[in-house]
Amino acid sequence: MTAAGGTAAVAFSVPFFFILTYGLGRIMMVVLAQIRDAVFAKVGQRAVRELSTKTFRHLHALSLKFHLERRTGGLSRIVSRGINGIDTVLRFTLFNSAPTMLEIGLVAGVLTWSFGWPYGLLILVTVVFYIAFTYAATEWRIAIRRAMNDADTDAGTKAIDSLLNFETVKYFGNEEHEATRYDGAMKLYEKAAVKTWVSLAVLNAGQAIIFSIGLTVAMAMSAYAVYQGQATVGDFVMINALMIQLYMPLNFIGSSYREIKQGLIDVEAMFSLLDVNAEIEDKPGAFALKAGPGEIRFDDVSFSYDEARPILRNLSLAIPPGKTLAIVGPSGAGKSTISRLLYRFYDVSSGRILIDGQNIADVTQKSLRAAIGMVPQDTVLFNDTIRYNIRYGRPDANDREVEDAAKLAQIHGFVQSLPSGYESMVGERGLKLSGGEKQRVSIARTILKGPPILVLDEATSALDSFTEQEIQEALRKISRDRTTLVIAHRLSTVVEADEIVVLEKGRIAERGTHANLLKHKGIYAAMWNRQREAEAARTRLKEAEDAERDLEARSAKAFEAAK
Numbered sequence: 001m002t003a004a005g006g007t008a009a010v011a012f013s014v015p016f017f018f019i020l021t022y023g024l025g026r027i028m029m030v031v032l033a034q035i036r037d038a039v040f041a042k043v044g045q046r047a048v049r050e051l052s053t054k055t056f057r058h059l060h061a062l063s064l065k066f067h068l069e070r071r072t073g074g075l076s077r078i079v080s081r082g083i084n085g086i087d088t089v090l091r092f093t094l095f096n097s098a099p100t101m102l103e104i105g106l107v108a109g110v111l112t113w114s115f116g117w118p119y120g121l122l123i124l125v126t127v128v129f130y131i132a133f134t135y136a137a138t139e140w141r142i143a144i145r146r147a148m149n150d151a152d153t154d155a156g157t158k159a160i161d162s163l164l165n166f167e168t169v170k171y172f173g174n175e176e177h178e179a180t181r182y183d184g185a186m187k188l189y190e191k192a193a194v195k196t197w198v199s200l201a202v203l204n205a206g207q208a209i210i211f212s213i214g215l216t217v218a219m220a221m222s223a224y225a226v227y228q229g230q231a232t233v234g235d236f237v238m239i240n241a242l243m244i245q246l247y248m249p250l251n252f253i254g255s256s257y258r259e260i261k262q263g264l265i266d267v268e269a270m271f272s273l274l275d276v277n278a279e280i281e282d283k284p285g286a287f288a289l290k291a292g293p294g295e296i297r298f299d300d301v302s303f304s305y306d307e308a309r310p311i312l313r314n315l316s317l318a319i320p321p322g323k324t325l326a327i328v329g330p331s332g333a334g335k336s337t338i339s340r341l342l343y344r345f346y347d348v349s350s351g352r353i354l355i356d357g358q359n360i361a362d363v364t365q366k367s368l369r370a371a372i373g374m375v376p377q378d379t380v381l382f383n384d385t386i387r388y389n390i391r392y393g394r395p396d397a398n399d400r401e402v403e404d405a406a407k408l409a410q411i412h413g414f415v416q417s418l419p420s421g422y423e424s425m426v427g428e429r430g431l432k433l434s435g436g437e438k439q440r441v442s443i444a445r446t447i448l449k450g451p452p453i454l455v456l457d458e459a460t461s462a463l464d465s466f467t468e469q470e471i472q473e474a475l476r477k478i479s480r481d482r483t484t485l486v487i488a489h490r491l492s493t494v495v496e497a498d499e500i501v502v503l504e505k506g507r508i509a510e511r512g513t514h515a516n517l518l519k520h521k522g523i524y525a526a527m528w529n530r531q532r533e534a535e536a537a538r539t540r541l542k543e544a545e546d547a548e549r550d551l552e553a554r555s556a557k558a559f560e561a562a563k
Helices: 003-061 064-069 072-095 097-115 117-164 166-171 175-227 233-274 335-342 365-370 386-391 399-408 412-417 435-449 465-479 514-520 523-562
Strands: 296-303 312-319 324-328 350-355 372-375 453-457 483-487 499-504 507-512
Touching (some): 003 072, 072 117, 117 175, 175 233, 312 324, 335 453, 365 372, 399 412, 399 465, 499 523
Parallel strands (some): 453 483
């Protein structure tokens, strides 16, 4: 090989080496970015999962009072935005901000080292103005973002509330009313969202103007240096390229700060939920309830939801193991409050509640509720299969145990008649089932749980007389040999109770067996007579309607015969 050929090869190999290095660098930049994202996916999603689960557990730990006042649709939107916000904050904070700041520093360093301190000073001034403007504009946008979140929460609340009450909307023909309410909420959201986008445009435009001014000044300085012969056209091109290279990380820093702030705004509402303290908590050192025969005792119990309106006043009563105590009385007397206190959804204002001699305030809530089975008036089922809803009483039960519980609740035959049997879906809140069918599922669920204590909170008040008799038979079976507290509106359901307590204005007005209370001719006897009269009136009305239909049918037959 000649010397000229060797020189040409070397002259070609040097730029070729740099081209290969540049290409390899570009490939590595992309590959490393993808590896970073893949690694972050596991870290970020684990953080999202753990925070979501923590929030979910916390919501279930909050008091009944919180959930009675909550807005379900809005709550779901807050949690959803919070989860997305956490992902955004982690992504931009951990993996983007630090590398971007390093890139800005390197570009600024190269410019300063190669072309002098005036360029470094220019970059510093540009970056300071850029960051200051970004901070001010982003802080201004925070209030707009909060207003948009509030509007989004309100719209979500109205939508979920309306859909959950679909039947009520249909009963009153208020579809247009609901659409108008939802559109009103979405109008506020639209207004806030438009402001958000407009403010974003202002922010982006301001950032672009600040950087463009810095770029223009740098180009003017470089052009003047070329004119003075102090720099070459290549230097001019290089400065332009470096300044443009600076714009990308600088813009990314601005967008990162904006996204982090918006993510924090989305997260703050979810964190405010975590700051809500549970009103009912286990005491330090609380022990598990030692389940015994199931004796219940209310010892001088007083309670009020509001101090100005007492609900229970110095209530004392006892339910011996395996016996049934019924509580009756007018609306507002405090009947359902007793079951809520027994479950410790609220703590008593004074006095104490004992189960087998143990103060329920001293035991763990989990063990307390495991010992009590509830058949409520309004049975709400999960939107899942019948098997799942029955098994909810004891999630580790096998299929045979589920079906045995259904047989005792007298619903097995009905379930088998369905095309999908126990795998039949019950619909939202169990709306695919009738009231009696839902109640039987609830009874089967409680049978499967197998608690020593049973609470029947007006379990048949919403059912017709025929269905009520069937449900009562099922209830009698499951309450046998269990300590049972019956809260009743229909007195016909408590006739066989071992003792009946009549509440009036939070105090025990009467107590005794059904026969003794009727002989006493007090409040209970008056309530019994009114209900009997009402039932007799309904019976007479039904008989009259049946007679009228029978007469119409005979008349129609006679008319056809005459023809």
